[in-house]
Amino acid sequence: MLGDATPVSSVQLVPVPALVSAVARSAHDDLHEALRTLPVLSDEQRKKRLLSHLHARRQQLVRLGALLSWSAKARAVSECARVLSSAASHGSAFREGADSLAFLHGELLAGAAPAYDVATALRLRQRGSYDLLPAVIESALEEQGGGTGPGSQRPASEEERGPCATEPGPSEAGALSGDLEAVEERVHALIRRKLLAEGLPAGMRVAEVEAGVARVCCRRGYYEAVLALVPAPSEEATLAKYGAEEAGPGEEGKERAEVAREDEKAIEADADARAFL
16 A cells, blocks of 8 residues: 555665765775674684675675666656655545545534424424324323322423413413314315315325325325425515505405405315315
8 A cells, every 4th residue: 555655755766876886885895894803703703704795795786786777767767756656645635535524524414413393393382282293102101190100200390381381261272272273274275275276196185184284195095195384485475565564544444355355265265175175
């Protein structure tokens, strides 16, 4: 691997005359050192010292001859060194890029995760219940809340429930129930009108429209989908758009007539949708 080898940028080419001169100087110095130490050695040690000197010089001259035979390709060796150096720098850049991309991927995953479940919170505020909670969990919680064993849960206090959890009075409950029924009927009419306007894919049918959603399933019952009305973010309902700012005090009757006509159209669309479904 390029990362495990010696960096190519540290390799330098040596001129041939300088290389030959260095080899000759090394052989001369080693010979002088051998001549200086031979008189004090025995005959056996002198032979070994001379043989060692001759063997070392022979190996050095063989290596020098190999280098001289390759000296004709110095230009190619220099070009190969440059290419290897560029490849090593490119490999380092690729590793840094991969590390940066991995770090950015982790940051994007952390940034895409929502801090709060806004959709569920809005559904709870609008409907007062969580429809996606399985019934078995709710029944298990009710059993634990009503039991007296070690696994039972104590009822929440008034402070724990908060001001929004207080039970309304009889009059408020009746008015709230009537408002909810009217809103639910209005939503059902809008859903049926939207289904009539948009149409359904081939092989799909509407099973039921209940609790503000429409359940659409396959004719063979393989799967089903839940549809609900979602306001388009591009449409902004303003007073200037509907001309409420220009309406004078004498136009209240005209506005009431327009509202009545809209209600009649909604009722007719609801009847058509019921006949269609």
